[in-house]
Amino acid sequence: MIQSFIITGFLGVGKTTMLTNTVKEHFSDKKVAIVVNEFGDIGIDGNILSNVYSEVLEISEGCICCQLAEEFESGVMEIINKYDPEIIFVETSGASEPFPIFLSLQNLGISVEGVICVVDSKNIDSYKDNSTAKYQIGGSNIMVLNKTDLVNDDELEAVKKDVIQIKDEYNIKNTLTGKTIFNNYAINKAEQGLVSKEVFEGIYRxxxxxxxxxxxxxxxxxxxxxxxxxxxxxxxxxxxxxxxxxxxxxxxxxxxxxxxxxxxxxxxxxxxxxxxxxxxxxxxxxxxxxxxxxxxxxxxxxxxxxxxxxxxxxxxxxxxxxx
Ligand SMILES: Nc1nc2c(ncn2[C@@H]2O[C@H](COP(=O)(O)OP(=O)(O)O)[C@@H](O)[C@H]2O)c(=O)[nH]1
Ligand SMILES: [Mg+2]
Structure with a gap:
């Protein structure tokens, strides 16, 4: 079964940086496909990463209904047929929510190993009231507080508190049972998006x-x-x-x-x-x-x-x- 991780987070928080550095550091021995749900240039040069295939899926911004699902799913199928990856990383657009992507990947029989939300520790105050940003945190089970080089310890603690509070309030729930979908989540700290390999392992409790x-x-x-x-x-x-x-x-x-x-x-x-x-x-x-x-x-x-x-x-x- 192909495994996958979804990387979400607001505009400019460091998603692409995290992807590039993570794949280089921890997945250089795997056949990795990077899929970016975004317009235009993604800033990932497939050539500087060995064994990596990258593709931009340009999907109508803001549309999270079945149209996105169809476009996304056929795009991912094409990549699988062309490249036969072992792991797929999907970077969502900074302005979209991760959950529809989660469902699409599951529909395709791809195992979603984790939904990672990258947080900009320096700038969270400027975007934390945005409802998309809140749902991005609520729909993830691995938080990465990035850009720690730009804040001091107290500021980082405040960011952590914000994230916990938003997570409590916006944790996605199963609409039938009312139960939260990600009961367990982890908070990690990172600079240039670099986290330890365990972040990609010990998710299931x-x-x-x-x-x-x-x-x-x-x-x-x-x-x-x-x-x-x-x-x-x-x-x-x-x-x-x-x-x-x-x-x-x-x-x-x-x-x-x-x-x-x-x-x-x-x-x-x-x-x-x-x-x-x-x-x-x-x-x-x-x-x-x-x-x-x-x-x-x-x-x-x-x-x-x-x-x-x-x-x-x-x-x-x-x-x-x-x-
Ligand atoms: N100082 C600092 N800058 C970072 C860090 N991570 C990413 N950046 C910068 O933040 C900007 C946006 O990063 P990018 O990965 O493109 O964000 P994305 O829009 O979420 O994909 C780039 O200029 C990065 O170099 C970090 O940990 N510290
Ligand atoms: Mg990006």
Whole structure:
């Protein structure tokens, strides 16, 4: 499955700067496509970034209805057909909201790994009352307070407070259930848009991971599609090293692993978040359910079975779809 990040934020906050620097620093080994929803020149020179394809999708400004969706989706499909990227970064126009783009990418079967809102720490006061700017914050789950070189610590704290307040007020909600869509979000600081690689990894939290496992039975019948996931339950008497071995022996088809495991030699349960060949571990205070690993990738059924043959502490239940 192709992964994607959406980069939003008001005009001139540093979205393109962040994209260029981030891709150079953290994704130079990946086939990256950069899509910019904007008019005219984008200032990203594909030639200075290796393995990067960039394209400007000129979409009618301000129109966030189905017309944008159609234009955007066909543009993205064309890029996928032409270039076959592993990761797509979409920079939205500074004057538009990210949520329609989020839906479009999901419609296309592209995994949206995060919606990043870049904030101009120096100039937020001049634009924070703009309603688009507020919805950009409300519709994101990763905040990047940029241009920290232009403010002092107190000013940066004030910016953080502003962002938290706007987020509280404008967090997007599911219109049917009234529940907020991004319950968890992170606030990072940056200069020239440069953030650590973890910003692109540890986005999904425990409740979302468990929720995913519970959806498993729904998803199982789609195994002929390219996007699949399999949940493995782990036996109790395992050590941290066992889990590490699994992650070191993943077949190419599995590119994402999420999970929560309890092991004998670490006191706390551990959240595992593996992507792009990198893994992060985070200790949890408590987790009273069975240890699980969720393998996500393309046509992974066989490979997961082979993995279970190799590691007998992995158990993948075989559900049948009733007809
Ligand atoms: N001082 C400073 N300038 C920055 C920083 N990030 C971006 N800029 C500048 O801000 C301007 C707008 O950046 P750009 O990435 O084009 O913003 P965009 O419209 O959000 O894509 C450019 O002149 C950048 O060089 C930063 O961290 N510090
Ligand atoms: Mg830009």
């Amino acid at each position: 425990i409740d979302e991971i468990v929720g995913l496992a519970k959806d498993y039975q729904h998803l199982d019948h789609t195994t002929n599609d390219s996007i699949t996931q399999k949940v493995a339950y782990l036996k109790k008497d395992i050590e941290f090293n066992d889990v590490d071995e699994v992650l070191n022996n993943l077949p190419k088809s599995i590119y994402r692993v999420k999970g929560v495991v309890k092991v004998k030699d670490v006191p706390n349960p551990i959240v595992i978040n593996y992507s792009f060949g990198n893994v992060s571990f985070e200790e949890l205070d408590e987790y009273d359910q069975q240890s699980i690993l969720i393998f996500i990738g393309e046509a992974i059924d066989n490979d997961v079975n082979l993995l279970c043959d190799k590691f007998d502490f992995l158990n993948v239940p075989k559900f049948r779809v009733s007809k």
